[in-house]
Amino acid sequence: MPDTLSPIVRIAARGDGVTEDGRHVPLAAPGDLLSESGVLTRGPHHRDPPCRHFPSCGGCQLQQLDDESYSAFVHDRVAGVIAGQGLSAPVRAPILSPPRSRRRATLHAERRGRQVLLGFTEGSSHRLIDLAECHVLLPELFAMLAPLRGLLAAVLTERGRVDVHLARVDQGVDVLIGGKLADGLPAVEGITRFAERHGLARLSVDDGFGAEARWEPEPVTITLGGVAVPFPAGSFLQATADGEAALVAAVREGVGDARLIADLFAGLGTFALALPGKIYAGEAAREPILALKAAAARAGRPVFAEHRDLFRRPLTAAELDRFDAIVIDPPRAGAREQAQQLANAKTSRIVYVSCNPSSFARDAKLLCEGGYRLDWVQPVGQFTWSTHVELAAAFSRPDSLR
Incomplete structure (x- = not known):
């Protein structure tokens, strides 16, 4: 006797598909069909996710939805x-x-031997996804990830894990690194050279005592309502x-x-x-x-x-x-x-x-x-x-x- 098929009728608040009888199904889209044995058959609103990191990366939960069902x-x-x-x-x-319009984001970085991972964490996990692509960040923000890995490889402590706050401001890309970095003059000079070489609007470090600008050639602002407002590092x-x-x-x-x-x-x-x-x-x-x-x-x-x-x-x-x-x-x-x-x-x-x-x-x-x-x-x-x-x-x- 063939399995009875139940359609996915909606998407729940946390992103699961839901059938008429209340069963929750991860990574489903409205119109998909769920069999009694748990097999999901794609429907007309289920699309191929554009990003290789989906669904592991916690930055997105609904890339399987087409535009119509995401809007719904x-x-x-x-x-x-x-x-x-x-x-x-x-x-x-x-x-x-x-897509590719997010002008602020908080990423995380940690050292794994000689390698530095930089990206979002997995959903409901502390495990990092080292981003090789991203379909939500502004291209100029994503373009900073590879250079930042190189910088962090030089200044991140052996067991260190830091937050990396990125924002697109009036003067370009603003970077705030939150966490403990290596001490010493070479590390300090390396941060300054990095910021200058990559034309950053500002690079700040917060090691627990507040953000300190290590590079800020001119005051950083964000224009709101036609007014250039000073932008404190890490602000909303x-x-x-x-x-x-x-x-x-x-x-x-x-x-x-x-x-x-x-x-x-x-x-x-x-x-x-x-x-x-x-x-x-x-x-x-x-x-x-x-x-x-x-x-x-x-x-x-x-x-x-x-x-x-x-x-x-x-x-x-x-x-x-x-x-x-x-x-x-x-x-x-x-x-x-x-x-x-x-x-x-x-x-x-x-x-x-x-x-x-x-x-x-x-x-x-x-x-x-x-x-x-x-x-x-x-x-x-x-x-x-x-x-x-x-x-x-x-x-x-x-x-x-x-």
């Missing part, structure tokens, strides 16, 4: 968690970043330029014609410098908020930047009521304490930017229970072929509840 995954990931909290709102078509930056543009456009739409806006968890000012009117920017990380403050002052932008821990000291409802609109972009854990204050505020509009749909949905429920309406959600997929999904969502408070 991003959409459904957002729609599912919203529905799971008992909320409803239009979920727009996802905006996806193309939206993963792709087009992903940033999509989120900025959604935030601008959500705040509308508001003239007094609070930008919470403002970072370097991705949104604060792109918004109209007067802006309050709150951020707990000291270096980014000082960089934003200096850049806004030089550019004559009406931004008041405050160094403030919004987890321990969120803006109160009374403080929030001063603003026409609020933008909030918290870390992955969300912002439960700040969301509780927002739920009690009378501000007309809130735009919530999130890199974690689950924590967003939790906070969105708090806002809706406080009288806000979830108007729309825009999913954004900056991390191509990853299960990592971002979004921007607009909330409004009906006139009768203001």
Whole structure:
């Protein structure tokens, strides 16, 4: 008697395919068929992964999906968690970043005898994948991997393992090596010569006491909202330029014609410098908020930047009521304490930017229970072929509840 075939109907949050009866299947795509004996037959949405390192490399989880099914995954990931909290709102078509557009990444390096491995780790493992190709990084970032292996072969200690942070900034490629390197004048001089020879914007080392620039021929900046902002080594930056543009456009739409806006968890000012009117920017990380403050002052932008821990000291409802609109972009854990204050505020509009749909949905429920309406959600997929999904969502408070 032939096996019964069960179709893969969706992709779960962690990337497994799921059948109608709830069986999870790694590396499946919607439309694949799973037999009772566990044999997977490819369907029309299953494609050959473009990268030789897939599926071992933890940088990607979904290269087996075609564009249509990957877009559906991003959409459904957002729609599912919203529905799971008992909320409803239009979920727009996802905006996806193309391959080879990632402008920041954290890689890892370690010595294996005379060889230095440099790349991402395997999924759920500390084992390194030594990248021979990468279909997500900007080409100029990937081009630095081979030279960096040579540098690290000279300066990495015998049992050392370091993080390598890469970012595309206004001046070129910024490199931050986090970890213990060899001491001594030859190592120090070798790092400087390397950075100069390869035309780096900056090369910094953080051996546990903060990042120290070993090479920085001119101050490193990142342009946000038309303003060149000093870029502290290792700072947060939206993963792709087009992903940033999509989120900025959604935030601008959500705040509308508001003239007094609070930008919470403002970072370097991705949104604060792109918004109209007067802006309050709150951020707990000291270096980014000082960089934003200096850049806004030089550019004559009406931004008041405050160094403030919004987890321990969120803006109160009374403080929030001063603003026409609020933008909030918290870390992955969300912002439960700040969301509780927002739920009690009378501000007309809130735009919530999130890199974690689950924590967003939790906070969105708090806002809706406080009288806000979830108007729309825009999913954004900056991390191509990853299960990592971002979004921007607009909330409004009906006139009768203001």
